[in-house]
Amino acid sequence: MKKKLRVGVIGLGMMGMTHLDIYARMDGVEVVAISDAIQARLDGSSQAQGNISGQAKGSVEKVNAKQYLNGIDLIKDKNVDLVDVCVGTNLHFNFVQEALSKGKHVLVEKPLARTYSEAQQIVSLAKNSSKNIMSAMCLRYWPAWVWLKKVIDDKRYGRCLSLSCKRQTNHPGGLFYSSEEECGGALLDLHIHDTDFINCCFGVPDAVFSQGYKGPSGGIDHVATNYIYSGNKINPLVIAEGTWTMQEGYGFNMSYTANFEKATACYLLDQDETLKVFQSGHEPELVKLSEGMGYEYEIQAFVDEIMTDKSTDIDLLNQAAESIAIIEAEKASIESCSVVAIKT
Numbered sequence: 500m501k502k503k504l505r506v507g508v509i510g511l512g513m514m515g516m517t518h519l520d521i522y523a524r525m526d527g528v529e530v531v532a533i534s535d536a537i538q539a540r541l542d543g544s545s546q547a548q549g550n551i552s553g554q555a556k557g558s559v560e561k562v563n564a565k566q567y568l569n570g571i572d573l574i575k576d577k578n579v580d581l582v583d584v585c586v587g588t589n590l591h592f593n594f595v596q597e598a599l600s601k602g603k604h605v606l607v608e609k610p611l612a613r614t615y616s617e618a619q620q621i622v623s624l625a626k627n628s629s630k631n632i633m634s635a636m637c638l639r640y641w642p643a644w645v646w647l648k649k650v651i652d653d654k655r656y657g658r659c660l661s662l663s664c665k666r667q668t669n670h671p672g673g674l675f676y677s678s679e680e681e682c683g684g685a686l687l688d689l690h691i692h693d694t695d696f697i698n699c700c701f702g703v704p705d706a707v708f709s710q711g712y713k714g715p716s717g718g719i720d721h722v723a724t725n726y727i728y729s730g731n732k733i734n735p736l737v738i739a740e741g742t743w744t745m746q747e748g749y750g751f752n753m754s755y756t757a758n759f760e761k762a763t764a765c766y767l768l769d770q771d772e773t774l775k776v777f778q779s780g781h782e783p784e785l786v787k788l789s790e791g792m793g794y795e796y797e798i799q800a801f802v803d804e805i806m807t808d809k810s811t812d813i814d815l816l817n818q819a820a821e822s823i824a825i826i827e828a829e830k831a832s833i834e835s836c837s838v839v840a841i842k843t
């Protein structure tokens with residue numbers, strides 16, 4: 500029988516608890532260590548909350564795992580094969596660097612790092628490591644977005660003429676999300692999901708034009724961006740808006756509208772989830788999506804990669820780094836109120 504992959508989860512906030520829940524439902528994986536700097540999160544007397552239904556459902560009581568108050572000590576644990584980094588973004592670089600240096604596989608929550616410079620260093624470390632590393636850009640695995648990427652690529656509805664993405668919520672609260680230095684504001688923390696998806700579909704844009712304003716993090720917490728593609732004769736019109744400045748109680752929604760030569764696809768996750776395709780002369784089609792959220796597909800894909808001895812997909816990792824460069828250009832565009840070219 501194949502040995503189980505032994506996982507250590509660092510950071511038992513909203514994402515750490517979401518990951519714990521997923522590992523508990525997976526075969527071939529065992530959580531052997533957990534870490535949080537807050538004792539109450541480590542012993543389960545305080546539980547983080549999610550902002551979409553299905554998040555943060557894990558339980559520390561259900562795992563028979565060694566507990567560490569500092570993630571760095573968990574990384575030194577010889578029983579851990581895979582370190583899952585779910586601490587705040589400002590800490591990603593240090594933890595990833597440390598985990599790779601100790602010969603661990605690493606799953607790191609999005610964004611890959613707090614800055615493009617740190618993300619580039621992680622890509623370099625990954626190139627020189629025999630261990631696997633993945634940036635948890637969950638939207639790449641979210642059923643409605645997997646569907647969209649597929650139909651853009653296979654051109655079943657013709658060329659994609661335009662894509663408009665939106666992501667809106669109220670502020671999640673908590674110290675991490677109230678510090679631009681740590682989380683990068685909604686611009687880096689929330690809006691990067693759409694920026695990264697756009698990067699995956701169409702590549703790094705030539706330039707961006709963004710507008711936005713500051714909010715509770717002290718950084719840009721509401722942004723709207725035009726991603727400018729000018730290299731081809733015909734270029735897609737691509738825009739995205741992200742915010743966590745809505746009033747308390749607003750909840751969370753994400754959506755896209757993609758217009759193709761022969762169809763219009765509209766997705767909305769709010770209270771319910773719907774994906775509809777409109778084609779002239781036909782009844783609107785309701786697309787049936789796979790069950791579940793992107794997190795479980797993403798973690799399963801990474802575990803499969805490790806268990807089948809595949810090496811890290813450096814291009815995918817590099818794309819996650821490039822997405823941070825695009826975000827930094829969006830910030831520069833807001834600050835200068837001008838079009839900013841992307842340098843990667």
Ligand SMILES: NC(=O)c1ccc[n+]([C@@H]2O[C@H](COP(=O)([O-])OP(=O)(O)OC[C@H]3O[C@@H](n4cnc5c(N)ncnc54)[C@H](O)[C@@H]3O)[C@@H](O)[C@H]2O)c1
Binds near residue numbers: 509535588590673
């Ligand atoms: N993929 C997604 O959709 C998604 C959603 C939300 C957050 N995230 C990302 O996940 C990461 C964590 O977000 P969160 O909402 O779970 O944050 P959080 O603040 O709820 O949780 C982070 C936890 O890390 C702990 N921690 C801090 N320093 C530590 C240390 N040295 N050792 C051990 N534990 C330590 C904190 O005590 C805290 O409990 C961020 O990078 C965020 O951007 C991703």
